[in-house]
Amino acid sequence: MDFSRLRTTSKVTNEWTYPQGAPLRTGWLRVDTAPDHELYWEEYGRADGEPVMFLHGGPGGACAPVMSRFFDPDRYRVILFDQRGCGKSRPTVAADGPEKALAHNTTDHLVSDINALRDALGIGGKMHVFGGSWGSTLALVYAIRNPEKVASLILRGIFLGSKEDLLYMYQGNAATFAEQPYALTEPGAYIAYPDEWKAFVEVIDPARRSDMMGAYKAIFDMVPASDAERARQLEAALAWSVWEGTISNMIPADEDAGKFGEAEFALCFAQIEAHFFANDLFLKANEITDGVGALKGVPVHIVHGRFDQVCPLTQASRLVQALEAAGMPPATYVRTDAGHSAMEAQTVLALTAIMDGLPPI
Template identity: 40%
Template sequence: MGKNVFDYPRTLYPPIQPYKEHRMKVSDVHDLHVEESGNPEGNPVIVVHGGPGGGCEDFYRQFFNPKLYRIIMFDQRGCGKSLPFACLEDNTTWHLVDDMEKIRVLLNVEKWVVFGGSWGSTLSLAYAETHPSRTKALILRGIFTLRRDELLFFYQEGSSWLFPEYFEPFRMMIPEVERGDLMSAYYRRLTGSDEEVKRACADAWTRWEMSTSKLILDEDKIKHGEEGDFALAFARIECHYFVNGGFFKEEGQLIKNAHLLKDIPAVIVQGRYDVVCPAKSAYDLHKSYPGSVLRIIPDSGHSVSEPGTMSALVEACDQFATL
């Protein structure tokens, strides 16, 4: 990664391993992978990964002081180490909110800090607005509220003007007659019976997001999107959620209900040049969320691993470590 003009003071804590792992059956269909690391007596934090369908990565543990935090991570339905793989049955926002509550009860947590980015911010907000009494604080990054305009900006027209050479392969995967609604066209293929087409569309869908996630293009990030099984779960589950409007009752529900969070402190970290989840959503949320602090990082895109975003998140985690 190239040298940044801004000097960011914080980096990740050293790598750690889980001290306990759980296999949790949350329905007749789904088993979740849940893990705990850090201090078993520490301040509980639940890590909500992106996608939907992205799964947790080991380095997520490193945002938290392991002496002060009890770090709880889980792979959401259908992805990561959870089973069945890439399954869309009984897989909605509200199933996942219920899963988080089941994890909280299983692990005997009264209240916890909720940490999530991108789709993880969506699910974190949905959880906190449903269970405000169980949420100590919110640490959110790359705000995504799953409004229709947000989806169209990235998957139909908007980011395409900034990354045309990466959007073209995504667009060309779909016949011209269907290009007026690319998400629906992809969904038909990702849920169809032709395995070769399904895999090709999953690769194209995932490669588009990985190509646009950082301010400075990262070839390793793009290659991650080309890993077949990861791409299949990521694309299928994302598209499933997006064509169904996140399974929300009304458009803009998360921002309309942000007043329910008025007693919950929050730090919102947003890359200025995030083209996957543009800054307007973070700004709209901040205006509707009394007590939230918005930090716009001047040289970051969407990725959690960019230096400015990483530094701000570690600082926010430290701020709430003894809450």
């Protein structure tokens, strides 16, 4: 049987409008002491262009040069930076350990970092703020607290981070998995990815599976005293990272976990996420949906994949409902036939079209 004509990926291929450019400048900015957090940043596009602050996902996902390709380099000045604890910022969880990298690593600190970075780079007026997944969370929090600095919000894969949102992704049917691995006992992303879910669940002892996030966090919090314990910690970080990376694409690439399967990335990504999730994202309950009234005058553009299993579409629906209740319906709301990743082909097309169509600042 010939299955060669079936689609093997939903990732972007030749859908990009703009080529990959080289950064205009790169650098590190010290934003804290004890520990000395330094943010790594890159600037792309036009030095005197309309500023765009790009907020990556995770938390702990870090940036990559390809993220600059959503933007017309002849119009925009694009700032990519790695948030605390990950990527090329210093210290990192992987290189320096969680005790240092997770210290002073909260949503309040990240919001403060954005202002420090814009000041250091001489951005005095309004800027576009562009974020996906956790980046959409951070973008919303930043804009609610600093609306006078935001020209527009461009959001992808809305993540509101409620308990039900996290249980959908990380808990699912794990508590009953040992007895009924394929029973649909609870809602969850596992429904569409049963084999990948099996790999994620089986890292945890059956007796601990009633709280998967807590069980993983306990492994991450362990101070390894032996090679076996270090290997156990890495195994858990890779399982957490690969689970999210795989289900981010509507059609996952077979046997290619990409950066999610790399040890250094996984250690940062998994442990920073678990740190934020264990602390309710360092936000008050409903802080975003209750606070959107502060965004009056800030156009909000939303792109969300209909088949997103990391951040199901209902999260975008809740945000839209809150915006409408505040008398500020989104300027754009596009539901693509895609999954979660920013690198899904239809999502790339939609985000690029929004950026091309924004009125000048």
